Amino acid sequence: MKKTLYFVLSVILLTHTACFKDPEVLYSGPAVVEFNAAIVAGAPVSFPTINVNNGAGDIFARVNLVGEQRPNDVTILYRVDPTRTTAVEGTHYQLLNKVGSNGSFVIPANRSTAECGVRILQSAPSPGNAVLLVLELLGTEDGSIKASENYKRLTYRIML
Template sequence: MKNFKFKIAIVAIIVATLSSCLVDDDVTDFGNGVNIIDFPSSSIDGTFDIGMEEAEFEVPARLVGGNGSAAPSDVAVTYEIDPTKTTAVEGTNFVILNNGTFTFPAGETETTFPIKILSSSLDPDLPVPLTIALKLTAATGNFPVGVSTKESTGTIIINLKPLCPITDDLSGTHSYTQTAMQVGDGEGTSTGNAISGTISGTVTWTEAAPGTGQEAGRVGKYSLDDASFGLYEQVYEDDPAVGPDGAFFTWVCREFLFSGSDQYADTFTYNIISVTGPVMVFTWRNTWGDGGTVTLTREGNVDWPEVFQTN
């Protein structure tokens, strides 16, 4: 039914060096032993429980150049907020610690430094996450060292993704009906061959083992015994959509984020349309292009958590 497509992304990172505190992009000579402090990526996601007042987020930094050797002594590094790429508000959504300085320790090639996130200020209803952009400004040590001035390595954007407090268990055997089904074409879109009729059945959600950091020990991650809600059996006369390592979703505020795969290595996307009491309506699609609209009634006709309710 399915085929496999593999994509290999090769990323080449070229870091420029110079022997001053600010490193000129036009100079790329690692042979002279110059070291550079930079960020390992241009952006990073941070997830924060809005039920907590605040949290510290560790920002990664690294030392490159210098023939790959570790820092021979501590390096004092300074950074600043880039207001052109920052949408979060300092003092409301985050706080810069230590006056925008950190120490890169001797003997290391990687480290982190903290900033404070005021988690309770984050709004899960925002269509895109707030951002904090930090730009390296200078590095001082007892050896030739500087900071990258390239946008891709000298500035990092932190995406602030809110997590709602998880106190409810969504486990259970829930009833569903599925309509507006479609057969995929292998490219992630429908072939236009809609499937008429309605599928009815049940799906079992099982909560993953409790962890730490969430209220009541909830982690908000669930396995499900059929990611296609009966479509594979109805259309392909196939087994339920569950891969060898399982099919899962994670409850993130008002969303379900899929992880794992089906037996063909396809992944799924769920989009909640409406929730009224115990009835949830959502659409789904997989990377093969199959999809449908599911009306899911919670076991025992118990209302879904308030965060989902749309009426």
């Protein structure tokens, strides 16, 4: 009798747990790009600031594609925010892969991440001072992928 009761209870438990649906959560909004450093836990409300040394060379920040992956390579443009930046191009930094006055990088086909790079140049040392370089994602030239309004900026504080 005890074995039968255990068997019936086991069957009831197994059949009830098997009835839960597995919800598939998919993003259905427009495709956007965002700086990964801006979305990590503990990031500031506006946008993150990363300290880098004078003359650090090429540095890269991960960028996420939010939305459906593309079957072809996609070129994303970025710019230096002129109102927030105190660093001087050619003195403190250099954009990589320039397209006009903007920088660019490629998200490879069937991928959701890429690296946005900038070169930090060696400038005259000034201990205790720093300049700011604020990068802003623009998206694609044709507008098929836009920049996320909340996570499109990243600041490098160049320690002189």
